[in-house]
Amino acid sequence: MTVLYWFRQDRRLADNPALCQAAGLGQRLLPVTMRLEPEQTVWGFERHGPHRLGFEAQALSGLAQALESLGSALYQPKTPGAAGLIELARDVGATHVVCEALSAPEEQAQIQALKGAGLSVLAIEQSALIGHDRLPFAPQDTPDVFSEFRRQIERTPIKPRTPLAAPATLPKPPATINAASRWCANVSPRALDQRSAFAWQTEPWQGDEQSAQAHLARYFEGHWPQHYKQTRNRLSGTHDSTKFSPWLAVGALSAAQIWSALKAHEAKFGANDSTYWIGFELLWRDHFRLIMQRYGAQLFRTQGITVSHSRKHQPSTQGFERWRLGQTGHRLIDAGMRELASTGYLSNRMRQIVASYLIHEMRGHWLAGAAWFEHCLIDFDVHSNQGNWAYIAGVGTDPRAGRQFNPDKQAREHDPDERYRNLWSQP
Ligand SMILES: Cc1cc2nc3c(=O)[nH]c(=O)nc-3n(C[C@H](O)[C@H](O)[C@H](O)COP(=O)(O)OP(=O)(O)OC[C@H]3O[C@@H](n4cnc5c(N)ncnc54)[C@H](O)[C@@H]3O)c2cc1C
CATH class of the missing domain: 3.40.50.620 (HUPs)
Structure with missing residues (x-):
């Protein structure tokens, strides 16, 4: 066969x-x-x-x-x-x-x-951290609210599968396969922007499995996991967050492998709030995957998983181009949009701030924003992207019906010396 x-x-x-x-x-x-x-x-x-x-x-x-x-x-x-x-x-x-x-x-x-x-x-x-067979509920009964999901998951210790080694051999491809069907690269990579927090054009950050494993080992051998909770909301910086997402998105790395390396790190260097929080964030990833399984196509509608089509969900398309091109006139937003377009990566905090700005300040269409992220992100993952956008727009799983981030307050709190805004003041 x-x-x-x-x-x-x-x-x-x-x-x-x-x-x-x-x-x-x-x-x-x-x-x-x-x-x-x-x-x-x-x-x-x-x-x-x-x-x-x-x-x-x-x-x-x-x-x-x-x-x-x-x-x-x-x-x-x-x-x-x-x-x-x-x-x-x-x-x-x-x-x-x-x-x-x-x-x-x-x-x-x-x-x-x-x-x-x-x-x-x-x-x-x-692809999830916790396999469906290890969930304490059926996937279709996944709680909508993340904190309830996490509470139920954490009632018993989390035990993902033990990561498997690579197979030592594989059956050969059929002899009849045409050699012309062999995969070959046909994209010319975008030039490196030296300001990038994830320089995927350079050796240690490339998308292959070997680079992913090297990054995993390097990250957990370092001191970064011990401070993750304090640094994860910074706007830029190579090791302020784990940077696992691009490799998870292409599948060069699995969530079970991260979990296993995290536990080994805790055994060697000690567990604390920060190391716990890395696992906590991986649960968000699982939650969005399960929510997609539960709601499917509803997550791609303007009103998301909500029942009503309220005025709040009547978005305007005006301004979208200015947002997309980093020309809104708000320095923090424009900095974020430039970083996204120039590098394909953006910190979680900046993603939240620019998404909120499009939706709540510009009254833009969240689906347009989600589509632009899909175009740009090297870690694009349909479950996490659609889930996070819907969450901020108030048409997803946020129990507070949407998140609005005051961009001036965010700039004061997260970029008090304007370093980030200055770094990305030019495209
Ligand atoms: C509007 C918006 C769109 C997003 N789109 C994507 C996307 O397309 N792909 C994607 O992987 N993440 C997405 N995220 C989630 C998050 O921003 C990224 O996972 C994170 O910034 C990746 O960097 P990191 O690996 O250093 O994260 P870390 O902070 O180190 O987190 C560790 C891991 O936890 C998971 N994680 C962390 N935060 C979230 C979250 N909010 N939702 C789901 N998983 C999370 C990721 O797998 C991440 O690699 C989005 C967030 C927002 C607000």
């Missing part, structure tokens, strides 16, 4: 239970990645921006090399989307597809398309 292993947000060999399962299924295993469809958003820009594509290409390049070292290779169909996978499966006579399960609607529709073409699909949930 020939099995197609479809890498989605799990572009790694280690701690990839779905890949291991696929390897045990057939005599032939064809590792593939889907080709992206070039797409224009309704807001007038391309859906996938250069930073995101560049970082993803690094992840894929690392994956291709790792597969080659096992005598395999990475393939990519010529046709974009699920149609390409279906064609490739037909070409090599594969009847089975194995992949990680993702709960967002588009990702679910891709699975349906494969099944509709007669393929047998095994989608294995493996």
Whole structure:
């Protein structure tokens, strides 16, 4: 039997239970990645921006090399989307597809398309910290409010799966596969902005699994985790927060691997509020994944998961371009938007401030803001992005019905010496 292993947000060999399962299924295993469809958003820009594509290409390049070292290779169909996978499966006579399960609607529709073409699909949930089988409730009963979710999760000690080692061998790809289908990079990386807090164009910050593992080890060998809670809200700085998100987003790193390294750090250097808080933030990531599973397409509507379509949700599109291009006239907001566009990364605090500004000060459309983040972010993750935007807009899971950040107060508190504003005063 020939099995197609479809890498989605799990572009790694280690701690990839779905890949291991696929390897045990057939005599032939064809590792593939889907080709992206070039797409224009309704807001007038391309859906996938250069930073995101560049970082993803690094992840894929690392994956291709790792597969080659096992005598395999990475393939990519010529046709974009699920149609390409279906064609490739037909070409090599594969009847089975194995992949990680993702709960967002588009990702679910891709699975349906494969099944509709007669393929047998095994989608294995493996991207959250806490596997569905270890939750104290059914995924569809996930509490909407994060604090309640966390309370229920923390009633018993959190025990994610023990990370798996990379497979030592993999079944060979079918001999009939056309060599022209081998994955090759076709993006020209965006030049490095020296001000970047995540310089993904340089050696230690690249998107591949090896760089992710090196960063994980370096971060937890250092003193940074011991102070994370005090530094995480700073506006820029390389180690003020963990910087795991880009590697999590491309799947070069798993949440279970982070948890395991965190516990080893605590055993060696001691546990404190800060080390606890790293795990706490990873629970937010899990919560947004489960909320996406529960509400699906509702999270992509103007009114989000709320029932009513109140006046508050009648956004204006005026001003969006000024916000997007960092030309609002508010120095902190413009600084943040420049950093985002120039580097593909933005601290959590700045994400909250600029999102709130678009929604609550400019009365802009939160879906447009979410789409611009999708274009820019090297750590774009549909669950976290849509969930956070909806939360700030008051159409998601915030029990206080939305978060408004006073930008002047934020500037005083988080940028008292104007260092950040001065750093990003120019595009
Ligand atoms: C409007 C908005 C959009 C966002 N879009 C994304 C996105 O597309 N992808 C993404 O990964 N994160 C997103 N976030 C969450 C958060 O800003 C980033 O995860 C974080 O800044 C990444 O940097 P870090 O890895 O150093 O985070 P750390 O502070 O070190 O946190 C550790 C990990 O916890 C998780 N985490 C932390 N905060 C959040 C949060 N609020 N929601 C979900 N997970 C969290 C991430 O996996 C992160 O890597 C968004 C936040 C906002 C306010």
